[in-house]
Amino acid sequence: MDQKQLIAERIRNVDLRSRVTTPEEAALLVKDGYTVGMSGFTGVGYPKAFPLALAARAEAGDRVGITLITGASVGDELDGALSRAGVIKRRYPYQSNADLRNRINAGEIKYVDLHLSQVALWIRQGILGKIDLAVVEASSIDEAGNIIPTASVGVADAVVACADKVVVEISSAIPKEIEGLHDVYSSEPAPNTKPIPITSPGDRIGTTYIPCDPDKIAAIIFSDRIDGNAELKPADETMQQIAEHLIAFLESEVEAGRLTDPLPPLQSGVGGVANAVLSCLAKSDFTDLTVYTEVMQDAVLDLIEAGKVKVASATSLTISPSRKKAVFDRIGDFKDKIVLRPQEISNSPEVIRRLSLIAMNTAIEADLSGNVNSTHIGGVRMMNGIGGSGDFARNAGLTIFTTASTAKGGKLSCIVPVVSHVDHTEHDVDVIITEQGVADLRGLTAFERAELIIDNCAHPDFRGELRASLERAKSRVPMGHGLIAE
Amino acid sequence: MDQKQLIAERIRNVDLRSRVTTPEEAALLVKDGYTVGMSGFTGVGYPKAFPLALAARAEAGDRVGITLITGASVGDELDGALSRAGVIKRRYPYQSNADLRNRINAGEIKYVDLHLSQVALWIRQGILGKIDLAVVEASSIDEAGNIIPTASVGVADAVVACADKVVVEISSAIPKEIEGLHDVYSSEPAPNTKPIPITSPGDRIGTTYIPCDPDKIAAIIFSDRIDGNAELKPADETMQQIAEHLIAFLESEVEAGRLTDPLPPLQSGVGGVANAVLSCLAKSDFTDLTVYTEVMQDAVLDLIEAGKVKVASATSLTISPSRKKAVFDRIGDFKDKIVLRPQEISNSPEVIRRLSLIAMNTAIEADLSGNVNSTHIGGVRMMNGIGGSGDFARNAGLTIFTTASTAKGGKLSCIVPVVSHVDHTEHDVDVIITEQGVADLRGLTAFERAELIIDNCAHPDFRGELRASLERAKSRVPMGHGLIAE
Numbered sequence: 001m002d003q004k005q006l007i008a009e010r011i012r013n014v015d016l017r018s019r020v021t022t023p024e025e026a027a028l029l030v031k032d033g034y035t036v037g038m039s040g041f042t043g044v045g046y047p048k049a050f051p052l053a054l055a056a057r058a059e060a061g062d063r064v065g066i067t068l069i070t071g072a073s074v075g076d077e078l079d080g081a082l083s084r085a086g087v088i089k090r091r092y093p094y095q096s097n098a099d100l101r102n103r104i105n106a107g108e109i110k111y112v113d114l115h116l117s118q119v120a121l122w123i124r125q126g127i128l129g130k131i132d133l134a135v136v137e138a139s140s141i142d143e144a145g146n147i148i149p150t151a152s153v154g155v156a157d158a159v160v161a162c163a164d165k166v167v168v169e170i171s172s173a174i175p176k177e178i179e180g181l182h183d184v185y186s187s188e189p190a191p192n193t194k195p196i197p198i199t200s201p202g203d204r205i206g207t208t209y210i211p212c213d214p215d216k217i218a219a220i221i222f223s224d225r226i227d228g229n230a231e232l233k234p235a236d237e238t239m240q241q242i243a244e245h246l247i248a249f250l251e252s253e254v255e256a257g258r259l260t261d262p263l264p265p266l267q268s269g270v271g272g273v274a275n276a277v278l279s280c281l282a283k284s285d286f287t288d289l290t291v292y293t294e295v296m297q298d299a300v301l302d303l304i305e306a307g308k309v310k311v312a313s314a315t316s317l318t319i320s321p322s323r324k325k326a327v328f329d330r331i332g333d334f335k336d337k338i339v340l341r342p343q344e345i346s347n348s349p350e351v352i353r354r355l356s357l358i359a360m361n362t363a364i365e366a367d368l369s370g371n372v373n374s375t376h377i378g379g380v381r382m383m384n385g386i387g388g389s390g391d392f393a394r395n396a397g398l399t400i401f402t403t404a405s406t407a408k409g410g411k412l413s414c415i416v417p418v419v420s421h422v423d424h425t426e427h428d429v430d431v432i433i434t435e436q437g438v439a440d441l442r443g444l445t446a447f448e449r450a451e452l453i454i455d456n457c458a459h460p461d462f463r464g465e466l467r468a469s470l471e472r473a474k475s476r477v478p479m480g481h482g483l484i485a486e
Numbered sequence: 487m488d489q490k491q492l493i494a495e496r497i498r499n500v501d502l503r504s505r506v507t508t509p510e511e512a513a514l515l516v517k518d519g520y521t522v523g524m525s526g527f528t529g530v531g532y533p534k535a536f537p538l539a540l541a542a543r544a545e546a547g548d549r550v551g552i553t554l555i556t557g558a559s560v561g562d563e564l565d566g567a568l569s570r571a572g573v574i575k576r577r578y579p580y581q582s583n584a585d586l587r588n589r590i591n592a593g594e595i596k597y598v599d600l601h602l603s604q605v606a607l608w609i610r611q612g613i614l615g616k617i618d619l620a621v622v623e624a625s626s627i628d629e630a631g632n633i634i635p636t637a638s639v640g641v642a643d644a645v646v647a648c649a650d651k652v653v654v655e656i657s658s659a660i661p662k663e664i665e666g667l668h669d670v671y672s673s674e675p676a677p678n679t680k681p682i683p684i685t686s687p688g689d690r691i692g693t694t695y696i697p698c699d700p701d702k703i704a705a706i707i708f709s710d711r712i713d714g715n716a717e718l719k720p721a722d723e724t725m726q727q728i729a730e731h732l733i734a735f736l737e738s739e740v741e742a743g744r745l746t747d748p749l750p751p752l753q754s755g756v757g758g759v760a761n762a763v764l765s766c767l768a769k770s771d772f773t774d775l776t777v778y779t780e781v782m783q784d785a786v787l788d789l790i791e792a793g794k795v796k797v798a799s800a801t802s803l804t805i806s807p808s809r810k811k812a813v814f815d816r817i818g819d820f821k822d823k824i825v826l827r828p829q830e831i832s833n834s835p836e837v838i839r840r841l842s843l844i845a846m847n848t849a850i851e852a853d854l855s856g857n858v859n860s861t862h863i864g865g866v867r868m869m870n871g872i873g874g875s876g877d878f879a880r881n882a883g884l885t886i887f888t889t890a891s892t893a894k895g896g897k898l899s900c901i902v903p904v905v906s907h908v909d910h911t912e913h914d915v916d917v918i919i920t921e922q923g924v925a926d927l928r929g930l931t932a933f934e935r936a937e938l939i940i941d942n943c944a945h946p947d948f949r950g951e952l953r954a955s956l957e958r959a960k961s962r963v964p965m966g967h968g969l970i971a972e
Contacts (some may be wrong), residue, residue, distance in 0.1 A: 195681030
């Protein structure tokens, strides 16, 4: 398809067609000191040509430093290129790019990780400052000038609503047939707020587009770059064992009458364990599953195709590169099975508590009291950020954290006396699962929790040490609250 | 009024009148090993004659140990008497009684503090085991056998719904005219849950009574004991300064357009600072205030009477003893101004986020990263428990923690490099306020937060030490995430 055909197909508002320009021209809209809000969540749906042009501009000697706000992590064309070019000065609310991470940990870029449900609210309230420019990836622009997103929504709707100027980067790599997959909804601000009317993960409550006043669209550019998210590695034996323990635990909870069958909607974090758990569910006896999560990975699609999952809701559809073409070639078929929402809704405490989700997220390390570190290696080196785990862990009906019992080839225990950074307190962690087994911590005192975690979750090589640590704590603090410290 | 008149007045269901018995007889319903769920929240609305009789039974040599679940803290007739008599073996979800606390900290009683919004859900799901007996304080029983609560609701509705047997302790110290103040509502369990239809703190969505099948009522007893909550101390100079800083901060947020005027509904914790803040609001220019909180203390009534607060919602009406009579003598007058709800609703993450509450709670200590310790003195000695602070802090629109900058007559800094126990992580703490000033931490990196907390909140006597600690951290960890530790 030539450029003219593409414009005709993807920009249905005729007046807006004249605003098509080059990424280089569009990148000139950014002024030094701007706060720029962009689309993108977990490596998909972020602008690509725009940040590459902006990075080139900076590398050519233009002084341009920005505060960058996205939904969550984005690809290397954005976080990588702009951090290498020295453009990103301050970054919210999440990242997972190696070059950006290194600069954050070197103190060169100011980074603050935020609960993801909160980001759009803070943008709208002005807590993160005025949004000078919004840059969003789109599949199309409709007749009225509204923006049809691509593989994620994130905070795109909030930045478009709050910015005076909007750059739309239309991705020809995403078929226009994705239109209809999204459900964009935002609560009226207080005091006029109404309940978010979702009572089931598949409920559609909003529009299939991001509302946008066409006068705000300052530039439209095109890109054919594919989202840069990584291939999911196949589950290793440890992941497989964690997944099997988790499913056996859910089965036993149904048996005991503490969980319903069909299960409440599932939320699962990003990565291999999350994918392994869902893959494993395909082989279980559970049926009529639903998913209400941040990020849909490959396994959710498999479960949908296998008829195990009826419907799935997320803010991001992060499919492995090897499967992308097959999925997007028939993306229209998924419209009654998949809903992509703003992260304000996918991670809404209101909906999470109402639906009594089963929240499954990964820990870097967990301690004997039940506290979880999700963000900091050794307590000081930022890994990615808290992401949505706090929205789900605090408000879900059942909160599970998983981790391998050891790291670094078995040299380090991921079960420690005291975590080096607390992201999820003992009050938020219901169940810990490693490849060793399951510790259901609900209703247990600190010492009871510690015993169970050592017995069921710690690697046998480290149980002796951990038990000695617990015994020392007991000799000092009879009741066992607080830190079970050395 | 003699007993016969009292029975006629307070037990409107004629058939149930025959179930009136003595506390001693009723206490025999408890068997060793029972899990007993009781009413009571922040020192009001808990059974009194029943636990005193149960304690006497144990002291006379009967072996009877129980797991005790209430809404939150209760008076000495319950937590004190039953812990001294050795009856309480395990305790959920909150307490503030000295004798109970000492036994918890001595390792004699197993105690687990829980997020208060979660307790009723866990009771209904059976996470805390079967409720063998419910004991609830009531003002009356209606024609159908339903129970009219007294000064709190807490988890009374949940324990009545889940227990096979119910003991009702009718308090003649609470006038029957309290009927109509309560609004008892519980969501249908998933998958049939609907939105909680509260869009304004005064909305009434349920019944004025706790629904109860009269066949479950195993005994009815009477008591004229007054709730044992303590007198609120008058605000000292430190509290007054904290309150003034807080109100000046709210004014500046309105000025900056980040808060609306009228303000969003207010939540405030329990105690002197909370009361001082509300008292101070009476003198401010704010009008048309609303309150959506756990516990209404004296100042809320003053604000209602002064016309500053239009309506207040809570799960507990905890009025100082010296004011109780005046308030309860005309409790009927407050029915359009006060709503008492189950704590599942007063602390609902759904409603908290929807109403974008201003959450104001107290810290034992706060650290330079912005983490807050609300529960453990020195990291190991349990004070009271996390209570509802986690429900509000994570989900509110604006989360403020207050503390005096020093404790122990100025000898200890309440601003520390690293808190000894994390209850609220850096991600949940928006603003810290001491008598020294205000640190608005939103959007700031760990090092930026630390600088601001030292400059604005720490006592001048400790700023040098804290700054040295921060400098050492900076020399080790350029980006300043994680623990700013020694």
